[in-house]
Amino acid sequence: MNILIHPLSDVKTTKIGDNTRIWQYAVVFENARLGENCNICAHTLIESDVVIGNNVTVKSGVYIWNGTRIEDNVFLGPNATLTNDPMPRSKKYPEKFSGIILKNGCSIGANSTILPGLIIGENAMVGAGSVVTKDVPANAVVVGNPAKIIRYLR
Template sequence: MNIHDLSDVQSNKIGDGTSIWQFVVVLKNATIGENCNICAHGFIENDVVIGNNVTVKSGVYIWDGIRIEDNVFIGPNVTFTNDLFPRSKVYPDEFKVTCIKNGASIGANATILPGITIGEGAMIGAGSVVTKDVPDNTVVVGNPAKILRNI
């Protein structure tokens, strides 16, 4: 495990071979698997599970309720959300679970709404806004994201 001195890692549930770079905050109840690369300027909240061999590029914040399976790529500045009706100082009883399945890739600056499942091997195009579930092995692009083709 390689944790940069300028990160704030409070969790002890981090797998072997994982690197966490500078200016990343990982809260105490987060789980991160083995051989992950968590790039600079990120935030990982408490109720988060990240699998093995996951790459999270810079500028990504992973909120409560996000589940990321193995071999997932998350591009720079991907935006996850976990509350459909956010209000200041008003919180839902529980956050919707968003699941990124094994081998999926999410392009830079994509936005993922809460409660979405991105299927195995799916690819989300850069800048896409994902408003509904994405089937396995498909490419989606646009706002709102629509299926471009199967892969």
């Protein structure tokens, strides 16, 4: 296997696909699953109950919380925020976290926020800085706060 794990990262999982690169200061918990040919940039965190497909790019400053499912060919821009608890309180945890599903080929713009339990459709694009409060259909481009569809991709 041809996996690059930077010596300044903290990677506990062994479930990493071939040709995946994990850069410095990344933290990957035990049992997280990462596909082939992924690029996990510096200053990222991936919790245990996370599944990441093949050819996924996770740019710096992205934290991926329990329950999140990321399909193939997804791009997560710098500091994109994924959430998993609709009613967060200190020291009070839900029975189950509400993960986000990022479908094949979607792109999440820098500094955007995705609320828990949502699905971002295949090949959809979330514009930088957007706040996504509801599911995004396949091929839709959404921008703003709250994010609204501005057009569809062909």
